Amino acid sequence: MTIRKPEDVVTPLDFSGMDQELLKTLFLRMVRAREFEEQLYYLFLTTKMPGTMHQATGQEAVAVGVASALNKDDYVTSNHRGHGHCIAKDVSLDLMMAEMFAKRNGACKGMGGSMHLCDFSKGMLGAFGIVGAGIPIATGAALSAQVRGTKQVAVSFFGDGAINEGVFHESLNMASLWKLPVIYVIENNQYALSMPNELVSAVTDYSSRGCSYNVPGERVDGNNVTAVYRAASRAVDRARKGEGPFLLECVTYRMRGHARFEPAEYRNKEEVELWSQYDPIKRFKEAAVEAGVLTEADLTAIEAQVDDEIEAAIAFAQAGEDVGPEDYKQFIYELDTTAKAGLK
Amino acid sequence: MRQLSLADAIREAMVQEMRRDSSVILMGEDVGRFNGAFHVSHGMLDEFGPTRVWDTPISEAGFMGMGIGAALTGLRPIIEFQYADFMFCAMDQIVNEAAKLRLMSGGQASVPLVMRAPQGATGRAAQHSQSVEAYFMHTPGLYLAMPSTPYDAKGLMISAIRSNDPVLILEHKLLYGAASPGGGKALTDQTISDIGSDVPEDAYTIPFGKADIKRAGTDVTIIATLIMVHRALAVAAELEKEGISCEVIDPRTLVPLDEETILESVKKTNRVVIASEDVARGGVGSELTALISRKAFDFLDAPVACVSTDNSPIPFGPAAEQHVVPQISDIRQAVYEVLKD
Numbered sequence: 008m009t010i011r012k013p014e015d016v017v018t019p020l021d022f023s024g025m026d027q028e029l030l031k032t033l034f035l036r037m038v039r040a041r042e043f044e045e046q047l048y049y050l051f052l053t054t055k056m057p058g059t060m061h062q063a064t065g066q067e068a069v070a071v072g073v074a075s076a077l078n079k080d081d082y083v084t085s086n087h088r089g090h091g092h093c094i095a096k097d098v099s100l101d102l103m104m105a106e107m108f109a110k111r112n113g114a115c116k117g118m119g120g121s122m123h124l125c126d127f128s129k130g131m132l133g134a135f136g137i138v139g140a141g142i143p144i145a146t147g148a149a150l151s152a153q154v155r156g157t158k159q160v161a162v163s164f165f166g167d168g169a170i171n172e173g174v175f176h177e178s179l180n181m182a183s184l185w186k187l188p189v190i191y192v193i194e195n196n197q198y199a200l201s202m203p204n205e206l207v208s209a210v211t212d213y214s215s216r217g218c219s220y221n222v223p224g225e226r227v228d229g230n231n232v233t234a235v236y237r238a239a240s241r242a243v244d245r246a247r248k249g250e251g252p253f254l255l256e257c258v259t260y261r262m263r264g265h266a267r268f269e270p271a272e273y274r275n276k277e278e279v280e281l282w283s284q285y286d287p288i289k290r291f292k293e294a295a296v297e298a299g300v301l302t303e304a305d306l307t308a309i310e311a312q313v314d315d316e317i318e319a320a321i322a323f324a325q326a327g328e329d330v331g332p333e334d335y336k337q338f339i340y341e342l343d344t345t346a347k348a349g350l351k
Numbered sequence: 352m353r354q355l356s357l358a359d360a361i362r363e364a365m366v367q368e369m370r371r372d373s374s375v376i377l378m379g380e381d382v383g384r385f386n387g388a389f390h391v392s393h394g395m396l397d398e399f400g401p402t403r404v405w406d407t408p409i410s411e412a413g414f415m416g417m418g419i420g421a422a423l424t425g426l427r428p429i430i431e432f433q434y435a436d437f438m439f440c441a442m443d444q445i446v447n448e449a450a451k452l453r454l455m456s457g458g459q460a461s462v463p464l465v466m467r468a469p470q471g472a473t474g475r476a477a478q479h480s481q482s483v484e485a486y487f488m489h490t491p492g493l494y495l496a497m498p499s500t501p502y503d504a505k506g507l508m509i510s511a512i513r514s515n516d517p518v519l520i521l522e523h524k525l526l527y528g529a530a531s532p533g534g535g536k537a538l539t540d541q542t543i544s545d546i547g548s549d550v551p552e553d554a555y556t557i558p559f560g561k562a563d564i565k566r567a568g569t570d571v572t573i574i575a576t577l578i579m580v581h582r583a584l585a586v587a588a589e590l591e592k593e594g595i596s597c598e599v600i601d602p603r604t605l606v607p608l609d610e611e612t613i614l615e616s617v618k619k620t621n622r623v624v625i626a627s628e629d630v631a632r633g634g635v636g637s638e639l640t641a642l643i644s645r646k647a648f649d650f651l652d653a654p655v656a657c658v659s660t661d662n663s664p665i666p667f668g669p670a671a672e673q674h675v676v677p678q679i680s681d682i683r684q685a686v687y688e689v690l691k692d
Contacts, residue, residue: 082420082424084420113457114457115455115456115457115459116457116458117457118454118455118456118457118458119454119455119456119457123455123456125455125456125459125460126459127423127456127459127460132420132423132424132460133423133452133455133456133460135448136447137443137447137448140416140443140444140447140448142416143412143413143414143415143416143417143419143420143444144416144417144419144420144423144444144448145420146413146416146417146420147416147417147418147419147420147421147422147423147424147428148420148421148423148424149420150417150420150421151420151421151423151424151425151426152424153402154376154402154403154421154426155374155425155426161420173412173413174412174413174416174443174444177408177410177412177413177414178413178416178417180408180410180413181407181408181410181413181414181417184408335454337458338453338454338457338458339453339454339491339492340453340492340494340516341453341461341514341515341516342515342516
């Protein structure tokens, strides 16, 4: 079944049992992810920001719902569309923005850029620009947690395009075989660049894809942060108890093109307009106010806080030193054998 | 001193490091129940159990990626590829991920893992015979070690396990020794010297980037790796009777490369033969030739001669395999060639 109709997957937000602090955190992280990327879009238009970026506008509830169900020392691998995953794992906006500007004070010292953002101190093991590449790496982090006897879990975020890569299948098999504490999150934004689900996948009910490997799965409304959070929490609890991996499909919609300025003309306008009514941030605000769990003032205060944070991040980044032409030499190998290893 | 086969030397290195450091694990196809396809991991599952020695499914990309994830989070995995040819299934994880993570992360990531892979032509046809070093020599971020003797194998292996960057150790199937499948036959059919088979029992390391002069000489420098070291030594022994003195240099690690030892020898002998089992085009011979022409051109009395595998997949028929892969006679011929004028 192909999902182009929101009504097939949309479920109402459910705030029961969630305290105010959690709700504020969910909203804060979603707004940070949205505004960070909106600001990048603007900066690409108006300044000399190098490189490119892939926006996850409209997909914020997936990153935030899942990452908010994790502990600080749990592991995450991300992909090329990964700003939101980093933000949801509390990577500093300053470091991220400085990385976007290729500054020495960036998260990756200006060596990685948008597609390789990471912060190991936050369990954020990296964004992998090769589709699907982070899947076995998260699986290995889960194996490591199991061998070392910690209670950490690992999450791999990837898109609907990645599940047709071989490593998806290899990883699910091994994770199930060895009951590894890993949660595979399919962020189904319905397009692999230009290709809709049904033109690239023989089976589009992606959460069922684990059945060959005895990995249980669930499809949730990926624009509903409370639904994502609840499903992720169940999967995390299971994994922590040693019950093995889980395949969580979050159905969402990529509101912008594949990459910076790509107009996404392979989609029709009606479809985009329809899905924009299900914007996860808009839905959260309306539902939270209606349910009386947060006030307009609470939400406005958080939005204002994020505006300030982003302004400060841009100032931090612009004050940073540009990457020097030979900075890279210190990062190829740990030891100073680099000279002997072929660098002159 | 005690003598060990190369397979035993590698195993001893792995076992000693696994006893010393509980973060070291071994993963690969048939490394446990079957003791490894070439019996290199013999008995390790019994000693360390299934949480340290992982028999994986046939999923090279998957378990290579898992090795990276484990290496990023506190373990030091040793990944065995059953044949070097199978590494190509895991190329994305090796080349795009393991090799690049340190730089991409601005130095946050360390990937302390070791890849081990047996290579070389041994009658198994095109997909179980390749020599893959050039592909990985070309990939910044990886170290590349190639032990030709048991002594080197143990020391390089321990250095590799203790390295905080990914290391590929390429092992030649014909050098493993009598206990490995095909090893006994190789010892009798081939001229494999017992050089470097005295191996200390205690752990020791061999630094990367330090070539070893396997035989000193004055007339011609032969740079060789893996089994070509043994074939070069056989040539050197023969030619000594003709009054020709060959110096045989084994770089031991191609990355990093000990340029100094190579160039010093070239400056002394003025004549160079490079013997390597990878194919000629874009290979180790070409790379070393370029190095020597850049840095010792004025010292050369003859063009550098490269003895490499023909630019062909390895054919099955024994006569054909023997023809495409460098033999003792090819190295001898190359030495005559550079001494011609």
